Amino acid sequence: MLQGALAGLAAGGLYAVLGVCLTLMSRLVRVVNFAQAATGMFGTYVAVWLVSDAGLPIWPAVAVGVVIGGSISALIGIIIGTWLPEADTGSRSAVTVAVLLFLISLSFILFGNRPQPFRPVLSGPAFQVSGVVISQVAIFTVVVAVLVALSAHVVLTKTSVGIRLRALSERPTTAELVGIPARTLSVAVWATTGAVGTLVVAIVAPTQSNDATALSMLVVPAAAAALLGGFRRLDLAVVGGLVLGVLQGAAAQLSQLSVARHFLPFLFIVGLLVWSQRKEVWDAAR
């Protein structure tokens, strides 16, 4: 049980990183990016292809994959920023649903619809505590999750770029009028989250069920993690991801829960929403 829970930590770290990315995007560019995990999946598949078919060593291949993931994400950002600059979050997010469909189908065409032959970047146990193994991947993802959240927090609160980004997210038009390069900054947010997402997916994917659909649907637990922080708080997004991963890992150990555990992220989401939306809220400011 404890072993299972700790095994879930790797997945939990992945959810946490993706959840942090989702939170950042929701705050800074007003999008819930449904293609977040799919972008990572696509970049990762490119990396896998470079290793298996082009014979590249693993790290350069992952680097190329990360660049591609970041570029795809930036491209979506450019499209949304150009055509829906003032639209509400719902309309902007809907576009990423179409992108999600596009990326999954395209990966079926390019890479087939079977799980990919991954060579793990990190493998093996990091250390053992009284018979319980903690893997390197788990350590890596948890550290990355905390690092990403921390650095995002520092950038947003302490640097001038961060202040501009926040101005941009709250008053896009006004920010542009006072001379903040809105387009460039928001595309940079898209590119960064895309690249970070790809990196963690590439490292954790070998330990997950790694067909294109399953990897793209990682956006669901990631959204659950982000929801714990209300798509605003980075620390809670990290906590949410880790808790969800550990819960799933523990549930996987119980055969009675083998079907029910798939519904964990869904139930997590529903529970959080029911709690956070218990008070009536209205759509427009007035």
Added chain:
Amino acid sequence: MRLVDRPWTAHQVRLTRLARPFMVAAVAIAAGLGLSAALPGYYVYLAISVIVAAVALLGLGIVSGSAGMIALCQLTFAAVGAWVVTGLNVAGAPGGFVLWLAAGGLVAGVVGLLVGLPALRLRGVNLAVVTLGLAAAVDVALVQVQFPGTTEGRFVDRPGPFGDDRSYFILCVLVLAACCLAVHFVQQGRWGSGWKSVAFSERGTAAAGGSVSSSKLTAFATSATLGGISGGLVVGQVGLALPASFTPIQSLALYVLAIMAGAYLIDMAIFGAVLWVAVPELLKRWGVPQDWGFVVFGVLGVQALTSGTNLGMIIRTALWRRSASKPVAPTVSDAAPSVSDAAPSVSDAAPTSDPAPHPSPAPARGSMVLEVDDLSMSFGHVQALRGVQLAVPEGAVVGLIGPNGAGKSTLVDVISGFLPRATGTVRLDGVSMAGRSPTRRARLGLRRTFQQDRVPPGLTVGAYVRYVARRRLAAEDIAEVLDFFGCPPERTRLADVDAGRRRLVEVAGHVLAQPRILLLDEPAAGLSHDEHLALAQRLRQAPARFGLSMLLIEHDLDLVRSVCDTITVLDFGEVLASGPQADVLADPAVLKAYMGETEML
């Protein structure tokens, strides 16, 4: 002449409106019969797939098109329908396929209600997260569990006379026709108006006494029911239910297709379904991998979502332009000229227009309809309202004026229940409104209009005022009130009405609701000067004519002066002066605060 004509034509219109859908359905069924006989066998099978997709798309059209929500699990509901049908088959339940199909739809609808329940108060994105989560979970679970009877190979038999593909196709056509008719009439009715209203503005919906959550919930559940029926039909088509028919990617693709095609229009849902089947089929024939179909859908979906258009809208606009450019177009251009006619005809249509120089409120003045006591509201450190006191007597029109930012609209928001954090009391006919939602207040007869456009463009004038009025209305009554306020006639689409006049339609709708009190938030904005004067005259007559009281929030002093006998002045969130018009307007403090800051006409 016109008055004599009207009831008869209205009656006729209503008859054709009822009969036409049935005629279309009959023609469609006849066409289905023809196709089932004429098409080669393989095409009949494909045609069944089209119908299956069409039923699912009809549902998606409601939830994504009419109600404006993102729902990404339509095929999960189809899987529920399929599960029920296969389960009943394995259990040997009585009733046969058609009954099981209906049961599948019903169960899917209930599941939709349960999933939608937490989504009640959610914005579109949260619903998208919930539905995608459900789709992903059910997908993985289905592969693990499998549908009842699949592993044992227990095939579901089609019902007696519909055994082979050709006759099963006919059954599908009948089911589709029934679904389309149902959707058509629901869309025309209160539910449909509620969906379109909620998609445009939740505040507008609540102010009209509509429940935002039940509108969303009915849309979602109706859509799920149709999804369930579609899943049941697949089982009849294939004989078995396979998890591969209900994957999340296909749900995503269906959603994108619904947006792209404009599936809230019934014909476009069917057209979308044709694309759904034809695109992969053609690709297969050309030797291209079928996954390209979804890649294309993805690209076109991005295009449709970023441009905010869809095929149905494009086609309809093109057709409308063509028919409008013709010299004698039957329906559209009939309605158009009478829009411009409406304004002049008002003065004849309003027989009680006595040119009284001063407003004469209803005689019985004892009781207060609306009492506001010690109302305060702050946003952070900004005190928007401070100890505001206000009363509107029975049958009176009280004016509320004040410079920009004085808190007028905040006051209306508080009174109508949109700012529950405010302190103080609001009483309607002596009953405290504390703890009541905007919807409740509206239903109790406390109505308001908005300064912003909250009139859903997707409705006709008639459908909108019926929705806002929330009571059975004769066509003549509607026509009379629309005429009285100088609104375009019932059949005009609100999208074709200019913003200023749209707000008059809003006022007319709320007047038709026969509220106890109506709060009008700058109703004259966007109207010309002449229209201002006409509106002032109407408003003055309204209390006596429709038996309501009004609180008129205005910027335009001319309008207030000619309509209201009592005036309250608000400045920096406080009541500066209150009382008879002449006294208030002569008050030096008012002159200083008000006229010093805004231009007087």
